[in-house]
Amino acid sequence: MLFLAAAAAMTIIATLSSGQLAGRRxxxxxxxxxxxxxxxxxxxxxxxxxxxxxLPFVLAQDPDVASTLRNLEPARIDALNRKLETLSQGTGAAVIYVLDDKGMTIAASNWRRPTSFVGSHYGFRPYYQDAMRSGVAELFALGTVSRRPGLFMSRRVNDAVGVAGVVVVKVEFEALEQDWSASEPAFVADPDGVVLVTSVPDWRFAMLAPLSAKTKDALRASHQFGEAAFSSLPLSDNLVAGGKPTLVNGSAPRMSSTRFMAASTPVGASGWTVFTLTPTGPALQTAMTAARVLAFTMAVVLTGICAALLRWRGLSAARTARQEAARIELEGRVEDRTAELRRANDQLLVEMDERHRAQAHVQLMQDELVQSNKLATLGQIAAGVAHEINQPVAAIRAYADNAAVFLDRQQPGPARENLGQISSLTERIGVITNELRSFARKTNAPPQSMRLGDAIDGALLLMGARLRQHGVTIDRLGDLEDQRVLAERFRLEQVLVNLLQNAVEALEGTATPRITLRVVLRRGLVRLLVSDNGPGVSQGTAATLFIPFATTKLRGLGLGLVISRDIVAEFGGELTLEPANSPGAVFAITLRKAK
Structure with a gap:
């Protein structure tokens, strides 16, 4: 009886505990x-x-928009209306319109419709006032005409005279909400806890937490959300933006579950937060039930085993002998298995050594490939560098002859000046030859703090003759000189020389060839943009740009950009082809900023 009572108690405890543990997991x-x-x-x-x-940024820079704001001729306004209409249809924006410096709409993409914004005054809207004051603004609100919710993005239009007006783009999220409605409930809330975008239409403009009467009155007075009731979501607990996923009780359309796992994550600079409600009822109940059934079954089995063991305690010595024999046999099997595992482990160690040797060989071949590319590049620029050296050598010869003549004439002053010129020219030759020797040297130094301007100066020195030969103008924008990055100078020079060579080849036949070097800082990163005004990179070429041996050049191997990307990756950075807003190609070298 005592054994049965203990077994029953243990079975109940194990069943309940396993259910709770499964629920937590x-x-x-x-x-x-x-x-x-x-x-x-x-x-x-x-x-x-x-x-x-x-869209607002591009339109704010459009000269047609600024000129129409300054000269309200019917022909200009009609042309601007048609441009905005075409742009709205092509991008999917709900409406695009232009306000003058008084807040009056002069042109809109919906100018043909009865709900046209043309002639309407929106100077009272916050997105207009904030854009006029700060240059850019965003506001999620109901449309005053359409009564449809959307995000209003605005940007101030400036010209040579001053502030000309404001460009506004309204974006509606109906298609996105329909996509979300196919799965679990999801919605977006602003920093005040107001639900803006939601897969459940009845939840729009509901609140994550109850508001005070004063706050509700203030929101209604702003007319941002129309006559919304600002009721709380039908959930038992208030949701907190940025919190850990938590279980909440409530109801949602088309959902049989009344218990959900609520999770949130910030969207970004807009200050919005995305919430999702994942149903937990069926999964949680099924897991707990299965765990309890399994625990109960195991407890019953263990109870039977224990009962059998108690019964077998009185067996004879023969049973004991058979058990001992079985134990010895089991130990033998364990020893055999242990030996097999030991042999397998030894084989694995051998394979690991072979893999390490293979990786070392691959790294060596990669280093050799980088060096070969560097020497091939050096061969391409050798003729230009030789021309750079021949000029000062010829000048040295002339200055030396002149110095000899002055010494013969007992004129030490002019002779000393000629010797000084010779000294400066030899220094120039030394700078060029040192740069060539350093560029050709094979190095595997780890990334360290260095001035970005040093690598740029070295690359331009090596490419100087070729740039001048093709009449290419170099523009250096931003703080190029003093920015410090984590890299290795001469390998970074190799990347820059490769990009400059590609740009020079792409600029052949261009009337006014130009290459621009510009630095952009972003969150602890330094981005060096190398752009040209050539024909650019076609979509088909861009897809295979960083694939080894894929090239459009007659004598190219298709390895230059691949090797350059690997070099930048070793620095912890990235080499990419950026989308160009104007003719030409833009390559971005992203490096970590050195402290």
Whole structure:
């Protein structure tokens, strides 16, 4: 009886404990799943916003917009209306319109429709006032005419005279909300906790947490959200932006579950937060039930085993002998298995050594390939460098002859001046030859702090003759000289020389060839942009640009950009082809900024 009571108690404890443990594990899995879903929704929303944020910037720079704001001729306004209409249809923006410096709409993409914004005054809207004051603004609100919610992106238009007006782009998220509605409930809230974009239409302009009457009155007075009731979401707990995934109770359309794992993640600079509600009821209940059934079954089996062991305790010595024999046999099998594992482990160590040797050989071949590319590049620029040296050598010969004549005439002053010129010319030759020797030297030095301007100066020195031969103008923009990055100078020079050579070849036949070097700082990174005004890179060529042996040159091997990308990657950076807003190609070298 005592054994049965203890067995029953242990079975109950094991069943209940296993259910709780399974519930905790499933909750952790659901939390990770919910967080991943929130991150995915945020990425989709960021992509949608990024697609439209460039529109106000581009239109604010459009000379047609500024000239129409200054000269309100009917022909200009009609042309601008048609341009905005075409741009709205092509980009999917809900509406694009232009306001003058008084807030009056002079042109809009919906100029043909009965709900046209042309002639309407929006000087009272915050997105206009903030753009006029700060240059750029964003506001999520209901449209005063369409009564449809959307994000208003505005940017101030400046010209030579001053502020000409404001360009506004309205973006609606109806398509995105329909995509979200196919899965779990998801919505976006602003910093005040107001639900803006949601897969559940009834939740629009609901609140993450209850608001005070004063705050509600202030929001209604702003007319930003129309006559919204600002009711709380139908959840038992208030959601907090940026918090860890947590279980909440509530109801959602088309969802049988009343318990959800709520997760959130920030969208970015807009201050918005994406929330997702992952149903937990079926998964949690199934896991707990299965764990309890398994624990109960195992407890019953263990109880039977224990009972059998108690019964077998009184068996005879023959049973004991058979058990001893079985134990010895088992030990033999374990020893055999251990020997097999030892042999397998030895074989694995041998394979690891072979792999390490293979990796070392691959690294050696890669270093040799980088050096070969460097020497091939050096051979291409050798003729130009020889011309750079021949000029000062000829000048040295002339100055030496002149100095001899002056000495014969007992004129030490002019002779000393000629000797000084010879000294400066030899220094120039020394700079060029030192740069060549350093460039050709094979190095595997680790990245360290260095001046970006040193690598740029070295590359331009090596490419100087070829640049002048082709009449290429070099523009250096931004703080190129004093920026310090983590790299190795001469390998970075190799990358720059490769990019400059490609740019010079692309500029052949261009009327006014120009190469621009510009530095952009971004969150601890230094981006060096190398651009030209040539024909640019076609879409087909861009797809194979960094594939080994893929080239459009008759004598090219297709390895220059591949090797350059690997060199920059060894610095912890990245070499990419950037989209160009104007004719030509733009390559970006992204490096870590040195402290």
């Amino acid at each position: 499933v909750s952790q899995d659901l939390a990770r799943q919910a967080h991943s879903s929130a991150v995915l929704h945020a990425a989709v929303l960021r992509s949608e916003l990024a697609k439209y944020r460039s």
